[in-house]
Amino acid sequence: MQVHFTRVSTPSSFRAGAAAGVEPAADGRGITVAAGASGSWTGPWVAPAFGIEELVASWNADAPPGALVEVEVQGRSPGHETRWYALGRWTYADDRRRRTSVPGQADADAAVEVDTLVARTPLRAYRLRVTLTAAAAPPTLRLLAAAASAGRADGEIASLPGAACGVELGVPAYAQSVHAGRYPELGGGGEAWCSPTSTAMVLAYWGSGPAPPDYAWVDPGCPDPWVVHAARHTFDHAYGGTGNWAFNIAYAAHFGLDAFVTRLRSLREAERFVGERIPLVASIAAAAGELDGFPLARGTAGHLVVVTGFAADGSPIVNDPAAESNATVRRIYDRRQFERAWIGGSGGAVYVISPPGKALPPSDGSW
Template identity: 45%
Template sequence: MASPTTRRTVLTAALAAAAGAGTAAAAVPATAAPAPSAPRPSAPQAAAPLVDNRFWHTYTDWRHGSGNGTRVLAGTRPGLAIATPVGRTDYTDPHTGETAAWEYATWTSPAHRSAVPATELITSWNARTPAGTWIAVELSATYADGTTTPWFVMGRWASGDGDIRRTSVDDQGDAHSSVWTDALSVDDASTGVRFTSYRIRVTLHRTPGSRLTPTVRRVGAMASAVPDRFEVPASTPVHSRELRVPRYSQNVHIGQYPEYDNGGQAWCSPTSSQMIIEYWGRKPTAEDLAWVRPGLPDPQVCHAARSTYDYQYGGCGNWPFNAAYAATYRDLNAVVTRLGTLTDVERLVRAGIPVITSQSFLEEELTGAGYGTAGHLMTVIGFTPTGDVIANDPASPDNPAVRRVYRRREFENIWLRTKRYDATGRVRSGSGGVCYVFWPQDPTPAQRLVLRSLGLL
């Protein structure tokens, strides 16, 4: 079976930059009470945080940003839209060669100071882009010495591909950091260089003279400083539950639509995304699927692949593009983040929220998988009473075979580590706990509680 690959070896260079980030402080174990003359031991120290999430999505959030030609939409799901364009620009699409004029307006977030002096930043956005509109998302970070990066383009995005080709932008960087498809990473973390804060700028574009507008409902970033590690601490099982998530195999689409990342053998990310979108009761319309050849199985998976394809990267595994695709469906929120332990996933699953995880492994490192991969996405849908992971793994021969049970310790390590060895013994990168989390606009109280505790609300 072909090895399913999601992105450029899971952004090898970006995750290599996590080296030297340091390890979290361990809790001090309890000791016997000291003699009266002995000094009192220090209180146990909490582990240093590794991840900081900040997403702008409330009416107050949008009002606190700096708008130039935008207006803030009120209601149950506040957002941004174009009010009066502030300018006009020509954009030459590098993937079609066509040049077109666009009116635009911008919104810039306040500076967010991260709770984590970070080595990596990954943006996410949720937006609607009717035909004749698109958005650009940019990021500028500040280093610990007070200097700032240029504005880096983290994505030029539209839900369709008729106006522009959605794309990441290569060859961006400064003296200390670089953009690797969808992540801004410190080039050499061992130097001590860290991002301490950042701003995000969104530019909304529309056809000149029209009254069209994109609508942006959420934008933000995950800042992280995951330590360089081949092994991660084992967690203790807490909750057992299994969610009823649709099962889709990417491998039934092998060879279909090779213009989108060579076909289904590389569609693990959009296939996983589609499973969770449908878990939440959303589906593409018949009109959405009209372009798919009749008779193909699960045409919605083909649609997901086309809708997540990054024309610069040449694949469907751009993390923010998958989250943005999910959020095109009615009242769905979607972000890219990192989680610290499998216990965090258990808490989400217990509340009814499945999680899409990114991992790399040799065949012998994940018992029962039957393959090895440089990068693969699958969906965690539950846990057994003994704590093993129940996953919908799209790298399966058919839909019924998608449900798998993987050993907890093996799964936890291949997902959370940042370093691994490939089949030749060379050191490669791991995702360090990257995952997608999708949830409805009106979560239950239990869902709201866990989402807020993880910094996602």
């Protein structure tokens, strides 16, 4: 599998990009627009050394009530440029018109599957465009990035254990299952909240997330109300669920963290993050019987978990929100089975969430 991750919104690219109605943020960290105005910024063409089959964008932004952030992508192949595809319209506020993916985008070049651009034939380059729309207070974009990939792994995957064996991070354990049947308007209820529950665990690990006044609206009898808050503020009103990868990233970034989606190629790469004390939210898929000890006995086509460490033999230690209670969230999975479920299931998709300035491990292009 080939992966190319790019932070499109570097200071130099912000200066070089095409902009209309956009201005530098007052603190110098990003771009914004004037109150009541709208503006767009178009990034440079990015050309990985391979044909792009899939692309997922990430953004970190401050979006006060009424403000909107819309991210689009355009692809290019020899002699041809695609149309612009919307990868998401986002605001932190609970606004069904504004926090939504955009369905119905498919043509001969590509299709958008909720948060992911899937090319019909490999693209040679892409560029991103962001449009900021302000209400009384303007939005500010701090990060715009994308992970382009090609060649998902098939069959058996087995990396050898690395340096993080025996390291386990103290990530709080939250179970989505304790919310079963609650707030069904948010994607069918808590039993479907694997993504926001995983995001909430990582936020808590970093000592971040919503404060009690933020989730005062949650039923007082509901456990872990911050998980309900995450579900509400990651809910994609077009998709009808809380599993939009980009929206979970934007939610985490709302609390001052740096966050992005990328794809890793093996657990050896995941170990590098754990070695730097950074947990990862990983997207997996497993049929019945393919992952020993998996709480979803019937299997799943898509599920989010938190990789919190590695046992002495290299087996991944995982906080699996599908567990029946917080006390049973911690799991140790077979390394080969988990790697197959993760790399084979989602192409190694992860949320990387960490405080600003936190050093990431050395990379060869995946982050």
